[in-house]
Amino acid sequence: MSWKTAKLIFYLGTLVSLLLFLGLTVDTHRQVETLTNADRLSPEVVAGKRVWHKYNCNDCHTILGFGSYYAPDMTKAYWRLGGEGIKAVVRNPEKFTTWRKMPRFPATDRELEDLVSFLKWTSEIDTNEWPPQDQKLRPVAGRAVALGLSPGATLFQEKGCFACHRLNETGGLVGPDLTRVGARLPYETIEKILTDPRSVKSDAIMPPTALSREETDALARFLAEMK
Amino acid sequence: MSVPYQTQRVAYPYFVIALLLFLLQVIVGTWLAFNYAVTIPQWLVDVFPFSTARAIHTNLLVLWILLGFMGTTYYMIPEECKRDLYSPKLAYFQLALLTGVGVTAIVGFLFGWTKGKPLLEIPFPLDYLVVVGALIFLFNVGITIIQARRWTVIQGSLFGGLVFLAVMYLFNLPYYNNLTIDWYYWWWVIHLWVEGAWELIAAALTAWILIKITSVPRETVEKWLYVELGLFLFTGITGTGHHYYWLGAPKYWLWFGGVFSALEPLPILLMVIDAGHYVRNRREEIKGKLIFTLATGMAVLHLIGAGFWGFLHTLPQINYYTHGSQVTVAHGHIAFFGAYVLLNLMFFYYAMPKLKGLSEFDERRGNLAFWWLSITMMLMTLAFSVAGVLQTYIERVMGMGYMTAQAQMRFWFAILVVLGVVLVIGVALTVVDLFTLRPAVPAERRAG
Numbered sequence: 001m002s003w004k005t006a007k008l009i010f011y012l013g014t015l016v017s018l019l020l021f022l023g024l025t026v027d028t029h030r031q032v033e034t035l036t037n038a039d040r041l042s043p044e045v046v047a048g049k050r051v052w053h054k055y056n057c058n059d060c061h062t063i064l065g066f067g068s069y070y071a072p073d074m075t076k077a078y079w080r081l082g083g084e085g086i087k088a089v090v091r092n093p094e095k096f097t098t099w100r101k102m103p104r105f106p107a108t109d110r111e112l113e114d115l116v117s118f119l120k121w122t123s124e125i126d127t128n129e130w131p132p133q134d135q136k137l138r139p140v141a142g143r144a145v146a147l148g149l150s151p152g153a154t155l156f157q158e159k160g161c162f163a164c165h166r167l168n169e170t171g172g173l174v175g176p177d178l179t180r181v182g183a184r185l186p187y188e189t190i191e192k193i194l195t196d197p198r199s200v201k202s203d204a205i206m207p208p209t210a211l212s213r214e215e216t217d218a219l220a221r222f223l224a225e226m227k
Numbered sequence: 228m229s230v231p232y233q234t235q236r237v238a239y240p241y242f243v244i245a246l247l248l249f250l251l252q253v254i255v256g257t258w259l260a261f262n263y264a265v266t267i268p269q270w271l272v273d274v275f276p277f278s279t280a281r282a283i284h285t286n287l288l289v290l291w292i293l294l295g296f297m298g299t300t301y302y303m304i305p306e307e308c309k310r311d312l313y314s315p316k317l318a319y320f321q322l323a324l325l326t327g328v329g330v331t332a333i334v335g336f337l338f339g340w341t342k343g344k345p346l347l348e349i350p351f352p353l354d355y356l357v358v359v360g361a362l363i364f365l366f367n368v369g370i371t372i373i374q375a376r377r378w379t380v381i382q383g384s385l386f387g388g389l390v391f392l393a394v395m396y397l398f399n400l401p402y403y404n405n406l407t408i409d410w411y412y413w414w415w416v417i418h419l420w421v422e423g424a425w426e427l428i429a430a431a432l433t434a435w436i437l438i439k440i441t442s443v444p445r446e447t448v449e450k451w452l453y454v455e456l457g458l459f460l461f462t463g464i465t466g467t468g469h470h471y472y473w474l475g476a477p478k479y480w481l482w483f484g485g486v487f488s489a490l491e492p493l494p495i496l497l498m499v500i501d502a503g504h505y506v507r508n509r510r511e512e513i514k515g516k517l518i519f520t521l522a523t524g525m526a527v528l529h530l531i532g533a534g535f536w537g538f539l540h541t542l543p544q545i546n547y548y549t550h551g552s553q554v555t556v557a558h559g560h561i562a563f564f565g566a567y568v569l570l571n572l573m574f575f576y577y578a579m580p581k582l583k584g585l586s587e588f589d590e591r592r593g594n595l596a597f598w599w600l601s602i603t604m605m606l607m608t609l610a611f612s613v614a615g616v617l618q619t620y621i622e623r624v625m626g627m628g629y630m631t632a633q634a635q636m637r638f639w640f641a642i643l644v645v646l647g648v649v650l651v652i653g654v655a656l657t658v659v660d661l662f663t664l665r666p667a668v669p670a671e672r673r674a675g
Contacts, residue, residue, distance in 0.1 A: 006453040013461030017487070021465045024483065028411065031477045036407045046404045053343025059278030064474045065551030066410055067345045070263070070277045072629040073551060094269050100633065101272040122406060128481070130473035132548060133626045169627060 035126040048118025051111045060102070063122065065130065071102065076134035078123035080171070083116040085160020088207065090115070095205050096163060096174050136170065137162075152222020155215055164206070167226070175206060180226060187224040194220055229584045232305035234312035237319060239582045241298025242575050244326055245291040246658045249568075252287035253654050255280055257647030263633075263640035275337070282336045282348045288563065289346065290329045294322070295571035296428055297364055300385060302578045303435055304368055307382055308375035317367050325360040328353050344409075346417060347399045354400060361393040380449035381431050384456055388427030395419050407475035414470045421566070422463040422491065422533075429570050430455055430498065433522070436577060437502060440518055441509035451501050458494035466491050469541045473550055481543040488541040492534035499526040517590040517597070521573035524601055528565030536561055536608065548623040553636065554615030561608040564600075572597070572657065580664050587667040592660040599653035607646045614639040 032038065052058065058067040063074045077086060088095075090112060093102035107115070129135055137157070156167070164175035181190070189200060194216050197204035211219065230236065261267075262277045305312050312318065332349045335341070341348045349357060368389065372382055399416050403409035434448050468484025502522065506513070513519045536558040540549040549555070580588040614636040621632035 001450065001454070003450055003453075006450045006457075010453040010457035010460075013457035014464070017461045017464040020483075021467065024465075024468070024479070025411075028471075028476050028480075029408075032405065032407055032411075032475060035477070036405055036475045038405055041404055049404065049406060049409075053341075056276075056278045056282065056339070056341050056343045056348070058343060058345050059281045059348070060276065062551040064406065064410055066413070066470075066474075067551075068278065068281050069551060069553060069556060070281070098630070099266045100263075100630065101267060101269050103273050103276040103278075104269075118406075125407060125475040127473045127475055128478060130547060130550065132623045133629075136626065166628075171628070 037121070037124055040121055040124070042117065042121075044114050044117040045121045046118075048114035048116065048121075051107065051115045052118060054111075055105045055107065064125070064127065071100075073131055073134075074119060074122070075125070075127060075131060076123050076137065078116070078120045079134055079137040079157075081163045082158045082160040083120065084158075085163035086116050086119060087112045088160055089163055096172065098174070150218075150222050152218040152220075155211070155219045156222065159209065159211065159219075178223060178226060182224045182227040185224075187220055190223050191216060191220040230302075230306075230581050232311050234315045235302050235305050235578075236582060237312065237315045237322075238298040238302035238578055240319070241294050241301065241322055242579055242661070244322065245294040245298065245571065246575070246661060248287050248291035248294070248329075250651070250654050250658050252284055252291060253647070253651050255284040255287065257644060257651055259284055260640055260643040260647045264637060264644050279336050279339075282341060282345075283333050285346050286329070286332060286336075286348060290325070292563075292567050292571060294325065295574070296389075296425075297321075297325075299432060299571070299574045299578070300364075300368055300389065300428075302574070302582075303385070303432070304371055304382075307379060307435065308371055308377055310371070310375050313367050313370040313374065317363055321360050321363040321367070324356065324363070328356045328360065344399075344413065347413065358393070358396065358400075361396065365389060365393060379445075380452050381435050384427050384434075384452060385431035388424045388431065391427060392420060392424035395424060410474050411471065411476065414467055418467045418470055419464070421562070422466060423460065425567060426459045426463065426494075427456060429566060430459065432570060432574060433498070433502070433525075436518065436522065436573065437505050439577075440514050440522075441505050442511050443505040443509060448505065451497075455494050455497055455501070458490075458497065462487050462490040462494065469546070472543050472546055485541070485543050489538065491541075492530065492538055495530050495534045499530055502526050515577070515587075515590075517593045518573060518577050520594065520597055521569060521576060524597060525565065525569035525573055528561065528569060528601065528604075530565075532558070532561030532563075532565035532608070536612075548619045549615065552615050552618045552623070553611050554619060557608050557611035557615055560611060561604060564604045569601075572600075575661055579661055583664055585664060585666055588664045589667050592656065596653060596657040596660055599656060600650065603646055603650045603653055607643060607650065610639045610642045610646060614643075 052063075057063075057074070060068050060071040061074045062069060062072075065073060065075070081089065089102070090105060090107055093104055096102075156162070161178075162171040164172040166172065166177040167179055169179075185193075193200050193204075193206075194209050194211065196208050197206040209216070209219075258280055259277065262280070301312060301318055328349070332353050335350065335353075336348065340350055342350045342354070347354075365386075368386060372386060395416050398412045401412075403412065430452060434452050437443060438445055438448055465483055466488040468480040469488040471480035471484055503526075506519070540546050540554050540558065576593055580586075617636050617639070618632045621627050621635055622629055
């Protein structure tokens, strides 16, 4: 190979790739506006991102698959846990973890609200259907398709029950699997547990749910039908 | 034999600090593996979480590799320019500044002072001091090159890589409100460092060493260096796209990222073939067997780690399942080790004896250290890979819970704790050996 060819490979290779890359970057900036719903980047979402950085969440968790691999990916955490679930875990991580622990952070209520806004916004980014394991929880028009469309099922997802309980192979391992809970417990007992867990099981670690009467009824009926 | 230029001596303290940080890095790394394998009590997690240790582990890596590159550059530039360094004082000041920033940052992490972005946690205003340190370095090296008025391709590649490295760090300084854009430019720092700027530096240093130890004509080496750099940059720049599959960027990145990054092993392969060619056509006996072993080891593990393990999960069809799993960790460890740890060690073993005035040194411990580190790192990579395949299958393909998968992977992390301890011993051996290099024992005395 001659010197001339060698130099040509260097200059041409570098320049072609650089121009292509910069061109695609400009176009990406344009499309990201839509793909990430940049119009919904409210002050709360941005403040929530700062909370995410402040407690260095990303050096245990991944988000968009990036970061550390010690704890679950948070891209679609809002689908899995809902806003209440996320807040519950950060407030009392020791109640939701077993053999791998999460630190207790001195996050304020304001910070938790912002963090939830941020993770809700994150869950709506068009990630080309990544991560695969969370796709079954993808909400359609605000409802959980995976669970059917009953109001109780929606509550189960939105109130963060998945943080501890499993339904059809999905959800946390802290509380009992509720896939066939209707076969074990009658409606009345489920309703009592939802209102005050300790009235049924004195050492329950589950916090009382802050649901209205109608919500409790809907959720209890949904669970009682899980047979 | 000593060094031809007195100012090359500034390299020595850079090497010393880099080596001590290397040792600390692998100790913290072993603690991380321990966190995966064993339940750490809540009170300890509250005060010293995994996240803090991980920030320390990765920042130590970046810091010591960069200090190694800088020391190496200070050693090489006077010889390459055939004149003394512009200002040794500035070089010492820069070392003190960067080490001070690094140590402050690491102590700060322990108290929760962080930017909260993986690998780039160093918070404001320390990150600006890093830029100051880099500018002093570029100034010092740049002035030396300009005053020498002797232009070589190796200089150009090295200096170009260093400028490229510094410029890319600037993309870390703004605050991005949009998470997707934040990660988009995070990769401009991380990817364009390790698959761009650092490769230029590595190629230049390797070419320089090859000329030194084989006496192959500079003409040939530099011509092929052009070709390699062209291929590195052609595949590497647009290859950044393999990080843009799932972060909220347009779909065409699956094509551009996939195709360009699939070509990324080519320049590495060319480098290996090239080096082999020079060695076979060498004009005199190779000076220093250990350097030759390290160079060969580097070439092979660079190809395996960055090339093969990278190629394994770079295609979108596979990456959809492996992205952000322990497969990434496996690739990260062997790629950094093969490409940049061994490069630094090779240069330390080349330069430190000369800085101590040894023409030949006892290579036995160094040889043992090389094999110890390389074999341990390869086994670690395999353990991470098994864990990664388990995670990929259980969590991503079967769709079971994150912790369900982690429970199945626990055994492999226990293995990694053991391997971590073995690696720490290997690194300690390397550090001690480099600090206490002895003259070679003459063959006849060894035999007797």
